[in-house]
Amino acid sequence: MRSKTFTSRNKTVVLYEDGTVKRQGVKQTLNVDKNGYVRLTIFGVRKRLHQWMAQSFLPNPENKPCVNHIDGNKSNNHISNLEWATYKENNDHAAVTGLMGRHCETHTQASLTNEQVLEIVAKWNSGKYDFRYDIAHEYGVSQGTIEKILRGERWAKITGIKKNADGRGHADRIVMEAERFYRHTDMTMADIARRLNVSASVIGRWKKLHQWTKA
Numbered sequence: 193m194r195s196k197t198f199t200s201r202n203k204t205v206v207l208y209e210d211g212t213v214k215r216q217g218v219k220q221t222l223n224v225d226k227n228g229y230v231r232l233t234i235f236g237v238r239k240r241l242h243q244w245m246a247q248s249f250l251p252n253p254e255n256k257p258c259v260n261h262i263d264g265n266k267s268n269n270h271i272s273n274l275e276w277a278t279y280k281e282n283n284d285h286a287a288v289t290g291l292m293g294r295h296c297e298t299h300t301q302a303s304l305t306n307e308q309v310l311e312i313v314a315k316w317n318s319g320k321y322d323f324r325y326d327i328a329h330e331y332g333v334s335q336g337t338i339e340k341i342l343r344g345e346r347w348a349k350i351t352g353i354k355k356n357a358d359g360r361g362h363a364d365r366i367v368m369e370a371e372r373f374y375r376h377t378d379m380t381m382a383d384i385a386r387r388l389n390v391s392a393s394v395i396g397r398w399k400k401l402h403q404w405t406k407a
Contacts, residue, residue: 196248200235207232207248211241211269228266237305241269250276257332258282279329304333309347310401316342317367350397352390367402370395375407 194209206214213220213232222230222241230241246252246259249271256276263273304312312327316338321327324342328335340346344353352366366388373384374395381399385392398404 194249198234203235205234207244209245209249209271211245213241224267230267230269242266242274245269245271246274246276250274252276256281257329304331304337304347306347306350306397309341309350310397312338312341313351313353313367314401349391350394352388352394352398366390367398370398371402371404374399374404 196207198205198207204216208214211230213222222232225231225240232239232241232244234244242259242261254276256278258277258279258281260275260277260282261268261273262275265273308331312331315321315327316324324338325335328338331338337346341351342353344351370384370388370390373379373387374381379387381392381395385395388395
């Protein structure tokens with residue numbers, strides 16, 4: 193049976209293709225959320241089990257955002273019962289199986305990693321996206337989640353965006369100022385952080401994400 197192993201600090205979580213989960217070799221009993229989906233948290237990242245399964249075992253060459261339970265049974269998380277789908281395919285499938293809902297299965301209460309949050313800010317600041325919905329669709333979260341990230345209402349400690357900021361303008365300005373200080377002055381990361389009223393660790397994340405180099 194195929195498996196996927198996740199390791200952190202000498203601890204392991206193993207996910208098997210039939211949906212079985214073992215921690216340190218012990219089979220786990222998983223919780224079911226109010227919508228009937230099995231939940232799994234791996235080293236602080238919480239997702240529905242079928243999301244973990246699809247991302248671990250099923251190729252997704254078309255980058256489809258949703259995961260369907262083929263037989264409509266939310267507790268059947270064997271990879272043979274899962275498939276990637278577009279939003280339309282997901283809605284059509286939900287109508288047939290009786291799982292009709294407002295969002296695709298990867299959407300509701302989807303988790304984001306710190307790296308994904310930084311990617312979201314960078315993508316919006318790049319100017320390549322005209323609508324925040326497009327980024328929300330890409331990451332399987334609501335547009336409201338994207339807006340809260342860009343306003344500094346969520347993950348502010350990661351992004352460094354001040355609460356109630358105006359999204360692109362504020363985030364873009366502060367990142368550009370940080371890069372300018374880094375590239376064209378002798379200021380240390382700590383100096384830049386104090387100047388812009390963000391933490392030094394945030395400046396470090398931006399430097400890595402945007403690949404800043406000295407001028």
